Amino acid sequence: MYFTPENDENNKIIKATMKDGMYIISHVKPGYEDSAFFALSAEIIDGTKGEVEELTMTEKERYLIWHRRFNHLGPDKIRNLHKVTTLQRPIKVPSTLDVCEVCALTKMTNRIPSQLSARKSKRLELIHFDIAGPFPRTIRGHRYFLLIIDSATRVNWVILLKQKSDTIPLLKAWKQEIELATGVAVIAARTDNAPELLQAVREWKTGMRSEVTVVASSHQNGPAERNIRAAETDIRAMLKEAHLPLEFWDEAVEHDVYIRNRTSIGPDANGIDRSPLEAFTGTLPDIDTCKVWGSRCYAYINPKTIPKGQRHDKLRDTARVGIFLGYSKDTTKHIKVYSPELGYTYRSYRVTIDESYKGGDLDLKLRNCVAGSQGTKNIEPNRRPRGRPKNVPESSSIPVDPPISPNEIITDSIEVRLPIPKRTKTEIPRFDEDEHGNIRQVIDDLTRPAGENNKESDVTLPDITSPPDHTPPKSRGSI
Incomplete structure (x- = not known):
């Protein structure tokens, strides 16, 4: 609005806007800064909009x-x-x-909505899925995993893949299994533009609706992307905690999905938090059997499973040491154990788990692993130095004073040559991944066998345990 003097309505000397019941002055006509007037005529301006x-x-x-x-x-x-x-x-x-x-x-930017899309109200009304990988090849030959999330309950399923083309038959088998178990049909599926995922959805042929995201817009499939990120971080933590090599990541992701379905990420009911498993099945999950993944364990040996040609006497051990790797997909009474003695993972119903010891500290005895019997450790190698090390002399002269007796005064010193080993080029292992996902060590001219060029210079130390003879030499003229 505008403020005018009492007798001059056409002279608008103050301009102000009204906001929250107050006048905010934006302009005062020069010469009237110290004056005060009554507002006889006013023109209201919306203060919420620009002028x-x-x-x-x-x-x-x-x-x-x-x-x-x-x-x-x-x-x-x-x-x-x-x-x-x-x-x-x-x-x-x-x-x-x-x-x-x-x-x-x-000046156009990509605006990602900060508000998440609403969850569906019924289970299997919409599922999200995506493929993560490639990862290093595991003992069982897996390189990828497919993660499936129900929009309504946020329950997770994982399918391990040796190659991406396995997605089509395995995803079809999962759909048939889950629909028979629940009696509910999958209504819609949301995924990205990966060819194997689109082909898998097309082959279902059940009238299901396919929702495909825009190219390079992964946020539109947010539940799948966020759960994959959470799974990858948990895999790293689990392998690090158990001291296990990368070849066990597939066992880790299966157990991680088992654990996440029993956390409070599911939908709430009347303000009460629920786990995804409870929201999907209606049953409160039992976690009394949960143990630290990757712990050392002892599994019972059934005498009927001992092959012929091995000991069957009564003094044979009744259990073998192994590593706890989770539970079977169908029941928690079947425990998955990796046995270094057998070289593979098997199921056992009678297992004692010692959570105070890490399974990765055992001799794993991995078979057919190019990284060795202990696998590929999840550690960062030292940085590869640049350039060649500077030349260092093989030995140097260091003056050393001999021992002095209490009654002897010595003014000389003995020069002792201490051996200094030759400096070798720094040996830092480098690893690379071949086309099949196997991790191999790179061997080049800088990688030398241990002990080469590490010989010390052939220098003999003088015996300084006894004081030297300091008798002055005879003069040439003496007889």
Whole structure:
């Protein structure tokens, strides 16, 4: 609104806006800064919007030229330009701005919605799935895993893959199994544009709706992406905690899905948190059997399973040492154990788990593993140095004083040559992954066998345990 003097309604000396019941003065006519007047006429301006007016052609051109002069600055900053510069009067901004082609082509950004999409109300009404990998080849030959998430309950399923083409038959088998178990059909599936996923959905042929994200817009399949990220971080933590090599990541991701389905990431019911498994099955999960993954364990040996040709006497051990790797998919009474003696993972119903010892500290005795019997450790190698080390002399002269007896005064010193081993090129192992996912050590001219060029220089130390003879030499003229 505008404020005017009492007898001069056409003289608008103060301009202000009303916001929250208060007048906010934005302009005072010069010469009236210290005066006070009653508001006899007022024009209300919406304080929530910018000061826009129907401008003449000249004023529009003025706005556009300043918009270009200040590198296509936004309208709000151009409106306040006179407050921070020597500009005499404000630049009026048009009420309707035409599309600036330069701004549209150069200043557009990707806006990812901060609000998550609403969850579905019924289970299997919408499922999200995606493939993660490739990872190093495991003992069982897996390189990828397919993660499936139910939108309503957030329950997770994992399918291990040796290659991406295995997705089509395994995903079809999972769909048939889950629909028979629940009696509910999958209504819609959301995935990205991976060819194997699109082909798998097309082959279901059940009238299910397929929802495909926009290319390079993974946030549209957010539940799958977030759960894959959580699974990968948990895999790293589990392998690090158990001191196990990378070849056990597939066992880790299966147990991680088992654990995550029993956490509070499911939908709430009347303000009460629920786990995904409870939301999906209606049963409160039992976690009394949960143990630390990767711990050392002892599994019972059934005498009937001992092959012929081995000991069957009564004094044979009744259990073998192994590593606890989780539970069977169908029941927690079947425990998965990796046996270094057998070289593979098997199921056992009678197992004693010792959570105080890490399974990775055992001699794993991995078979057919190019990284060795202990596998590929999940550690970062030292940085490979650049350049060659500087030459170091084989030995150096260091003056050493001999021992002195209490009654002897010595003014000489003996020069002793201490051996200094030759410096070798730093041996730092480097690893690379071949086309089959096997991790191999790279051997080049800088990688030398241990002990080579580590010989010390052949220098004999003098015996300084007894004081030397300091008898002065005889002169040439003496007889």
